Amino acid sequence: MPDTQLASLLQTAAMREAASAVLEESDARTGDLQWDDVSDAVSSSQWGRLISAGVLTSTDTGFVVADPDELAAELAAHTDAESTEHTDAPAIESASWTIYDKAAAVGAIGLFAGYWNSSIQTTIASVDNQLLAPVMNLLPFHIVVLLLAVTTGVYSTYLQSRLMDHETLQAYKDRMAALKERREAAKERGDDEALERIQSEQMDAAGDQLGLFKLQFRPMVWIMLLTIPVFLWLRWEVRGGHLGASEHGMVVPLAGHVAWQHALLGPMATWIVWYFVCSMASRQFLQKTLNIQTTT
Numbered sequence: 640m641p642d643t644q645l646a647s648l649l650q651t652a653a654m655r656e657a658a659s660a661v662l663e664e665s666d667a668r669t670g671d672l673q674w675d676d677v678s679d680a681v682s683s684s685q686w687g688r689l690i691s692a693g694v695l696t697s698t699d700t701g702f703v704v705a706d707p708d709e710l711a712a713e714l715a716a717h718t719d720a721e722s723t724e725h726t727d728a729p730a731i732e733s734a735s736w737t738i739y740d741k742a743a744a745v746g747a748i749g750l751f752a753g754y755w756n757s758s759i760q761t762t763i764a765s766v767d768n769q770l771l772a773p774v775m776n777l778l779p780f781h782i783v784v785l786l787l788a789v790t791t792g793v794y795s796t797y798l799q800s801r802l803m804d805h806e807t808l809q810a811y812k813d814r815m816a817a818l819k820e821r822r823e824a825a826k827e828r829g830d831d832e833a834l835e836r837i838q839s840e841q842m843d844a845a846g847d848q849l850g851l852f853k854l855q856f857r858p859m860v861w862i863m864l865l866t867i868p869v870f871l872w873l874r875w876e877v878r879g880g881h882l883g884a885s886e887h888g889m890v891v892p893l894a895g896h897v898a899w900q901h902a903l904l905g906p907m908a909t910w911i912v913w914y915f916v917c918s919m920a921s922r923q924f925l926q927k928t929l930n931i932q933t934t935t
Contacts, residue, residue, distance in 0.1 A: 645713050648692045653821040655714060656833075657685040658694060662710055671701030682827040740857055747863040753871045763868050764875035771872060780876070780886045780899070784910060787869050788917030795862045796922045802858035811851055815841075870914075877910050889913065 649655045660680035665672055672695070674686045681689075689695045694710060695702040704710060736744075753760040774783055818841050825833035876882055877899045888898040888909060903909040 645692065645694065645709065648688065648694065649713055651817050651820055653817075653824040654685060654688065656821075657681040657824070658689065658710060659714055661689060661695070662704060662707060662714070665704045665707065671698050671703055673701050680830070682824045684827070685824060736853065736857060740860065743864050744860040747860045747867065750864065750867040750871070753867070754874075760871050760875055761879075764872045764879075767868055767872035768875075775876075775883075780882055780910075781889050781913060784873065784914050785917045787873070788914045789921040791866050791869055792918040792921035793925060794865060795918075796925050798861050799858045802861065804854050808851070808854060873910060873914065877908070 649658060657680065660677050661672065664677050668676070674681070674683065677686070686695075690697075690702070693705055696705045750759075750763065753763050771783070774786070778786075818837055822834065822837045822841075825837060882899070886899070888896055888901070890896050891903065891909070894903060897903055897909045899910045900908050903912045
């Protein structure tokens with residue numbers, strides 16, 4: 640069996656434990672192996688994978704380890720599976736925000752207050768209007784919404800791609816997947832001691848949730864810092880009666896002509912639905928065409 644195939648098989652702690660149990664039992668006996676001989680430590684699916692990978696080869700009376708020395712060497716190359724997983728666990732909690740990230744979060748919270756405080760909303764919208772009023776004079780409102788949605792979609796995709804720590808997030812997901820696999824294997828073979836050990840590791844991993852949240856939320860504060868002023872301006876335009884006399888709404892398939900403030904999708908007004916459709920479409924287009932990764 641090629642070394643790469645064996646190394647791939649032993650990537651998870653569950654399979655290393657199973658292979659080690661098979662090797663130990665093989666060394667301890669003179670005859671061939673049957674699954675019943677190791678069923679207390681090796682699940683039926685793990686036994687099947689060892690056979691499929693060529694670790695075990697069949698004989699007239701059972702199975703033998705194809706190359707005990709190679710298997711022992713590969714197992715020895717790994718440290719103890721449990722300590723390795725603790726050592727290699729993603730240090731999510733250690734990921735800290737910079738002072739700029741924290742300032743962006745404070746700014747985003749301050750801007751968010753504009754949804755409830757009309758004075759803050761008017762102040763922010765008035766500043767935005769200095770830049771956007773000339774655009775409104777040239778283009779209809781639905782095109783302005785489209786341009787703003789595309790702009791926010793582009794920089795949101797860029798910020799999420801650049802600020803998200805994909806490597807750490809993937810390491811965390813890999814760790815949880817490995818724990819889940821080991822737990823299922825231990826349940827299948829009825830190993831209560833291993834289940835307690837794995838449950839303890841899962842509780843330790845659950846403590847990383849705060850760090851995981853911080854990693855995922857970091858790009859969001861920058862996105863909100865830039866997006867909230869745009870959204871407040873649109874809200875101010877529509878609900879504040881600042882649209883031109885000709886801006887009554889837009890024609891929507893199936894619904895016909897719908898006013899900007901009228902509910903179009905559940906409680907969401909037409910302008911909000913149009914904004915989100917344009918924003919999501921632009922983000923999807925950008926991710927596909929430029930192969931930008933925003934999730935793990």
